[in-house]
Every structure is written in structure tokens, then in C-alpha cells.
């Protein structure tokens with residue numbers, strides 16, 4: 001019988017778009033989305049998990065299509081009020097969004113794990129696919145710039161990615177345990193594909209891959225590993241991926257991302273716009289439209305990605 005499980009590694013905005021596509025073309029019990037938690041932080045006394053939140057809102061169909069993060073139909077009374085009081089308003093938390101952080105924080109304080117909270121909130125919002133944090137243990141991405149080491153959200157949101165990035169670190173990662181459901185899936189012998197979503201490699205996918213045991217489990221799952229390039233026409237659709245690549249001395253291109261994943265990659269999905277620059281990629285390349293504007297784009301790219309994986313799995 002053919003293998004069924006698709007394990008998708010995802011950050012926030014780009015990853016969630018493909019995760020939504022996958023969730024619409026696969027039965028719910030065939031998709032496991034592994035969420036990056038390196039972006040998580042504590043702010044205003046709240047536990048915030050930006051990538052999990054973007055995945056939840058996107059998969060539930062309540063994401064804000066304009067910002068890419070947060071909820072649609074949002075109001076901002078809390079932000080306006082806290083700003084007027086001289087409070088911290090650099091990290092934008094809408095009123096509806098705030099409810100999720102307050103509730104997550106309450107449950108974590110009662111001793112629930114991040115994965116328990118995530119799965120219950122998914123269920124309540126009608127999300128059928130499984131979304132699992134890479135680990136229930138604390139991992140925090142840190143950025144080294146000219147100012148020295150700073151917290152990820154300080155770099156990403158407060159300073160809007162302006163500092164030049166010299167180095168990244170995932171604090172706590174050596175002690176973090178991969179979530180048991182991810183390991184069980186990867187060891188099940190039933191994995192059809194491991195998909196590296198079109199997320200920022202450095203701050204969304206690599207924290208997941210840095211969890212001890214994760215890379216090895218992916219490799220020994222026996223499943224084809226297929227990545228979708230987050231770079232289109234040599235540029236990021238959104239966010240600092242290309243800027244970061246240049247600052248880290250890498251080629252800001254689809255090929256540069258593939259080189260970063262090279263030891264893992266069996267298949268690579270790139271956009272028509274990058275077709276000329278992929279000569280040296282050792283993975284099997286599929287050229288297609290990778291910009292996901294409509295819901296149909298998300299579904300089509302999900303199907304193309306799964307087809308590429310299936311072609312790699314079948315005897316050549």
C-alpha cells in the first residue's frame with residue numbers, strides 16, 4: 001500500500017500558505033505540520049508563538065490577508081490604549097489576536113504543554129490537520145548584529161530587520177527534545193513526503209532542523225524530502241530572507257536556498273523566474289509557478305509538490 005503521511009516543516013507566512021494548500025488536497029489524518037517555535041517570546045506577560053499563530057489563523061481561514069500575520073476583521077483598542085498609557089506598542093497585538101495569547105498563557109501556567117494548547121485551540125477553531133510545535137521545550141532564536149546579540153523579535157519587529165545579521169543562534173536547542181508525535185510519524189514507515197515549506201531557511205526551517213535528532217529522523221524516514229523555494233526571481237516575496245542571505249555571505253537565490261538544504265534535499269520546486277539559475281542543484285528540480293496569490297495557487301502548488309515527491313519515491 002502506498003505511504004500516506006505528509007510531514008511539512010513550516011514557519012509563518014510563506015509556510016502557512018503552502019500548509020493551507022496541503023490541508024485542502026490531503027485528508028486531515030495525512031498531514032502533520034511541524035511549526036517553528038524559535039520565534040516564540042514573552043511580551044507584556046504573555047507567551048506568544050508567532051509561527052504557530054499564523055498557521056492556526058491561516059488554516060482556520062481567519063488570517064489577515066493584508067498583513068500576512070494576525071487575524072482578519074481585527075480591531076486595535078488594546079494597542080491604542082496601551083500606547084496612550086506609555087506602554088509597549090512596538091509588537092502589534094490586535095484585540096482578537098490578544099485573546100489567543102492570553103488563553104495560551106493561562107493554560108501554560110496551569111502546566112499544559114505548548115503542543116496540548118495548540119492542538120486544543122486548533123480543534124476549537126475547526127482545524128482538522130495536526131499542527132505540532134517542533135518541541136515543547138524552550139528554543140529562542142537570537143541574532144548577532146553590530147550591536148551584539150539581540151532577541152529575534154527585537155530584530156524582526158522592533159528594528160524591522162534593519163540590523164545586518166552576522167550570525168544566528170537557537171538558544172536552548174541542544175537541550176530541546178523533538179515533539180514525540182513528529183518522531184513517531186517520521187519513524188512510522190508511512191511517510192509519503194517531508195516538505196520544507198517556502199519559509200525563511202535561517203529563522204523558520206533551520207531551528208526545526210536544529211532540534212537534536214530531527215535531521216537524522218527525516219533522513220531515515222525513507223521519504224523523499226522536497227523543498228519549495230521561498231525565493232522568487234532572486235527576491236523574497238516578503239520578509240528578510242534575501243537580505244539575510246546576502247548578509248551571511250550567501251548567494252541570494254533559489255539555488256542558494258537549495259545549497260543550504262543540500263544534504264537533505266531530494267526534490268526542489270522553483271519558480272519559472274529562477275529557471276536559469278539552478279544548474280548546480282543536485283536535487284531533482286521542478287519548475288512551476290510558486291507565487292501563491294489565490295487559494296487555487298496554494299492547492300496547485302501543494303499538488304505539484306506532492307507529485308514531485310511521489311515521482312522521487314517511485315522506482316526510477
Ligand code: GDP
Nearest residue numbers: 011012013014015199200204230236237241292
Ligand atoms: P515568517 O516566519 O512569518 O517569516 O514566515 P516564513 O518563514 O514561513 O515565510 C517567509 C518566506 O516566505 C519569505 O522568504 C517569502 O519569500 C516566502 N513566501 C511568502 N509568500 C510566498 C509565496 O507565495 N510563494 C513562495 N514560493 N514563497 C513565499
